[in-house]
Amino acid sequence: xxxxxxxxxIPAGGVGTRLWPLSRKARPKFLFDVAGxxxxxxxxxxxxxxxxxxxxxIYISTGEQHVAPICEQLPxxxxxxxxxxxxxxxxxxxxxxAAAVIARRFGEKSVVGSFAADHVxxxxxxxxxxxxxxxxxxxxxxxxxxxxxxxxxxxxxxxIHEGRSxxxxxxxxxxxxxxxxxxxxxxxxxxxxxxxxxxxxxNAGMFIMRADVLLKSLEQTKPGIYEAVRSIADAWDKxxxxxxxxxxxxxxxxxxxxxxxxVAEPVAAQxxxxxxxxxxxxxxxxxxxxxxxxxxxxxxxNIKVLGDxxxxxxLDSAGDVVAPQSGRTIALLGVDDLIVxxxxxxxxxxxxxxxxxxxxxxxxxxxxxxxxxx
Amino acid sequence: xxxxxxxxxIPAGGVGTRLWPLSRKARPKFLFDVAGxxxxxxxxxxxxxxxxxxxxxIYISTGEQHVAPICEQLPxxxxxxxxxxxxxxxxxxxxxxAAAVIARRFGEKSVVGSFAADHVxxxxxxxxxxxxxxxxxxxxxxxxxxxxxxxxxxxxxxxIHEGRSxxxxxxxxxxxxxxxxxxxxxxxxxxxxxxxxxxxxxNAGMFIMRADVLLKSLEQTKPGIYEAVRSIADAWDKxxxxxxxxxxxxxxxxxxxxxxxxVAEPVAAQxxxxxxxxxxxxxxxxxxxxxxxxxxxxxxxNIKVLGDxxxxxxLDSAGDVVAPQSGRTIALLGVDDLIVxxxxxxxxxxxxxxxxxxxxxxxxxxxxxxxxxx
Numbered sequence: 001x002x003x004x005x006x007x008x009x010i011p012a013g014g015v016g017t018r019l020w021p022l023s024r025k026a027r028p029k030f031l032f033d034v035a036g037x038x039x040x041x042x043x044x045x046x047x048x049x050x051x052x053x054x055x056x057x058i059y060i061s062t063g064e065q066h067v068a069p070i071c072e073q074l075p076x077x078x079x080x081x082x083x084x085x086x087x088x089x090x091x092x093x094x095x096x097x098a099a100a101v102i103a104r105r106f107g108e109k110s111v112v113g114s115f116a117a118d119h120v121x122x123x124x125x126x127x128x129x130x131x132x133x134x135x136x137x138x139x140x141x142x143x144x145x146x147x148x149x150x151x152x153x154x155x156x157x158x159x160i161h162e163g164r165s166x167x168x169x170x171x172x173x174x175x176x177x178x179x180x181x182x183x184x185x186x187x188x189x190x191x192x193x194x195x196x197x198x199x200x201x202x203n204a205g206m207f208i209m210r211a212d213v214l215l216k217s218l219e220q221t222k223p224g225i226y227e228a229v230r231s232i233a234d235a236w237d238k239x240x241x242x243x244x245x246x247x248x249x250x251x252x253x254x255x256x257x258x259x260x261x262x263v264a265e266p267v268a269a270q271x272x273x274x275x276x277x278x279x280x281x282x283x284x285x286x287x288x289x290x291x292x293x294x295x296x297x298x299x300x301x302n303i304k305v306l307g308d309x310x311x312x313x314x315l316d317s318a319g320d321v322v323a324p325q326s327g328r329t330i331a332l333l334g335v336d337d338l339i340v341x342x343x344x345x346x347x348x349x350x351x352x353x354x355x356x357x358x359x360x361x362x363x364x365x366x367x368x369x370x371x372x373x374x
Numbered sequence: 375x376x377x378x379x380x381x382x383x384i385p386a387g388g389v390g391t392r393l394w395p396l397s398r399k400a401r402p403k404f405l406f407d408v409a410g411x412x413x414x415x416x417x418x419x420x421x422x423x424x425x426x427x428x429x430x431x432i433y434i435s436t437g438e439q440h441v442a443p444i445c446e447q448l449p450x451x452x453x454x455x456x457x458x459x460x461x462x463x464x465x466x467x468x469x470x471x472a473a474a475v476i477a478r479r480f481g482e483k484s485v486v487g488s489f490a491a492d493h494v495x496x497x498x499x500x501x502x503x504x505x506x507x508x509x510x511x512x513x514x515x516x517x518x519x520x521x522x523x524x525x526x527x528x529x530x531x532x533x534i535h536e537g538r539s540x541x542x543x544x545x546x547x548x549x550x551x552x553x554x555x556x557x558x559x560x561x562x563x564x565x566x567x568x569x570x571x572x573x574x575x576x577n578a579g580m581f582i583m584r585a586d587v588l589l590k591s592l593e594q595t596k597p598g599i600y601e602a603v604r605s606i607a608d609a610w611d612k613x614x615x616x617x618x619x620x621x622x623x624x625x626x627x628x629x630x631x632x633x634x635x636x637v638a639e640p641v642a643a644q645x646x647x648x649x650x651x652x653x654x655x656x657x658x659x660x661x662x663x664x665x666x667x668x669x670x671x672x673x674x675x676n677i678k679v680l681g682d683x684x685x686x687x688x689l690d691s692a693g694d695v696v697a698p699q700s701g702r703t704i705a706l707l708g709v710d711d712l713i714v715x716x717x718x719x720x721x722x723x724x725x726x727x728x729x730x731x732x733x734x735x736x737x738x739x740x741x742x743x744x745x746x747x748x
Contacts (some may be wrong), residue, residue, distance in 0.1 A: 021703075021705070313735075313738065313739055313742055313744060315731075315734065315735050315738050316728075326702075328700075328717075328718070328719050328720055328721055329719065329720045329721070329739075329744055329747050330720075330721045330723070331395070331720065331721065331722045331723070331735055331739060332723050332724070333722065333723070333724035333728050333731060333732065333734075333735045334724055334725055334727075334728040334731065335712070335723055335724060335725065338709070338723070340721075340723060342721060343702075344702070345702050345703065346702055346703045346704075346705065347702055347703070347704045347705065347714075347716060347721070348705045348707065349704070349705070349706050349707070349709055349712070349714060349723060350706070350707035350708055350709060351708050351709065353708075354690075354707050354708040357689075357707060357708065358707065360689060360707075361687075361689050361705055361707045364687065364689050365687055365703075365705060368687055370687060370703055373703050
């Protein structure tokens with residue numbers, strides 16, 4: 001059962017710096033099959049939204065340079081469903097522009113949802129059930145997010161502090177709760193304390209709301225962005241020239257800000273945000289340890305392979321994460337828990353314990369004149 | 375000062391298995407500049423023999439398939455100085471055949487010396503001085519070897535047990551001693567005991583002797599090899615057809631045995647072997663730790679680089695041995711004392727402590743169907 005009034009927006013941005021050299025500025029991680037599933041991250045995201053709104057109601061906001069590879073990976077995507085960005089302006093601009101265009105095409109009461117292109121979700125049925133309730137909650141006027149069941153005291157994610165139940169108000173969304181507040185990435189001790197209360201969930205950046213609710217909130221909190229996206233949306237479907245003129249006039253001046261700060265936090269302060277629990281196994285595939293957790297175990301040494309397993313030969317080695325992506329043979333002798341990412345033009349070697357610090361390596365490469373391989 | 379009667383033979387064989395994937399069956403280690411000196415091992419070997427006998431008196435015995443790359447690296451080499459082997463028959467055949475041909479060309483009293491193509495010698499003057507004395511000792515009828523000053527209780531080399539001085543018998547070779555015996559690679563305890571006596575030196579497989587002395591010894595110890603090499607040598611300079619006929623008839627049946635066993639040991643037992651001390655810094659470049667010791671230190675982290683240093687980027691890493699040989703960028707993050715050998719078709723990663731076990735990895739690759747990259 002799809003929801004006729006529901007439109008899913010996939011903001012496809014972000015390089016995935018901690019997955020270098022697999023992901024690059026020109027080939028961000030959403031274009032890769034980092035989970036070894038046979039589908040790239042953006043393909044999987046698209047696939048899992050089809051049962052909710054149908055392929056025709058899925059939209060993609062992305063940098064102009066990524067449009068061609070995305071269309072290659074998603075041949076069913078219509079050009080009218082693509083929002084190419086000449087410069088990155090963060091998620092508020094991306095989602096609000098798509099919402100404003102959808103509002104013009106299908107009506108202001110349309111429900112829009114944003115789902116990042118580079119997240120992995122294990123249990124699709126549970127995901128659909130959460131989004132169902134989120135759509136119902138959104139129709140009732142709430143900015144609705146999905147709060148991921150926190151499986152560990154992670155310091156890598158922001159948290160959602162859950163408030164009172166909305167079940168009596170919205171009977172078709174029995175799991176909906178009010179959001180008390182959004183909180184920033186905590187330190188380890190705070191994260192542990194959050195978990196012990198049972199009131200905190202991970203913020204996966206999924207927001208579902210009526211287009212009019214989103215745009216009215218924005219009109220109050222960020223009138224500059226509101227005016228820009230409304231103006232562009234007015235011109236969007238009036239031919240190439242008018243669209244380009246509007247983009248040239250408005251886009252590049254738009255404030256760069258995440259929807260979390262422009263809309264979700266201020267609306268939450270006015271008790272306008274709801275949360276639906278998501279217990280479906282979620283990961284933002286932030287680093288190579290995440291990748292390793294997603295890959296199947298196919299050997300007793302628990303060596304995870306992303307790519308051609310026949311290219312890997314190991315002896316006295318265990319726990320490594322290896323990406324044979326260059327066609328070369330990789331021979332591991334006596335090395336444990338190492339990350340080995342082997343691409344045609346760059347090779348990364350690091351202990352798994354350093355997987356978060358790949359970001360620093362990328363900064364170091366940039367500073368030391370190796371920007372050409374980033 | 376060169377010695378008119380001295381002819382140097384360079385047996386260029388042996389793959390250098392522990393230097394895989396740098397060295398390959400088709401590109402043995404002597405074809406590489408593993409010391410980062412600007413010259414390959416065989417070029418350096420050739421260079422250091424020129425002052426002793428002149429380029430025209432240097433000969434190379436090698437597998438047929440290596441003749442072309444060797445000639446490329448040594449353009450001054452005349453085709454008459456090359457002994458191509460259609461199949462490997464070990465060092466006795468290689469050296470004895472060259473010696474028999476030299477004996478026919480220049481007389482039976484010619485002095486021949488064998489010097490492996492893949493050893494590194496640091497102090498050329500000291501090397502020349504040792505060979506000078508060895509030539510003088512060889513003229514006096516001794517099979518003469520050069521005993522390397524053992525700088526550590528290595529278990530990787532055979533040892534030479536030094537006997538009484540020959541200084542009174544051969545005044546022009548004041549350092550010459552009789553060889554008491556050759557001993558096999560010892561265990562660590564035995565090696566330590568050897569070192570403490572001060573009577574043991576490393577056997578580097580350098581042998582200098584008159585052609586007639588070598589061939590007469592062989593006639594007694596290995597008459598089959600003697601007959602074969604004499605027969606081939608008789609035909610060698612009589613045109614292509616006669617040479618090929620003789621090789622086809624005799625070569626492939628020759629017993630595979632090292633000169634150490636066929637000549638040096640039996641002659642030593644009859645007090646016919648002398649040793650000249652060699653204090654010139656010697657290494658057989660057996661593994662990547664040897665390579666690391668030869669490479670210059672060019673950074674505070676003591677990371678040794680064999681290849682293009684600009685291709686290497688490191689952060690929080692030290693003590694690694696890295697060979698960027700593929701043109702790709704290598705990024706090391708938080709890895710210490712690792713061997714990283716990066717070639718266009720194969721990558722090896724191992725701790726330095728495992729450098730001897732690269733041999734096992736090569737065996738494993740062979741067994742697991744990766745023979746094409748060996």
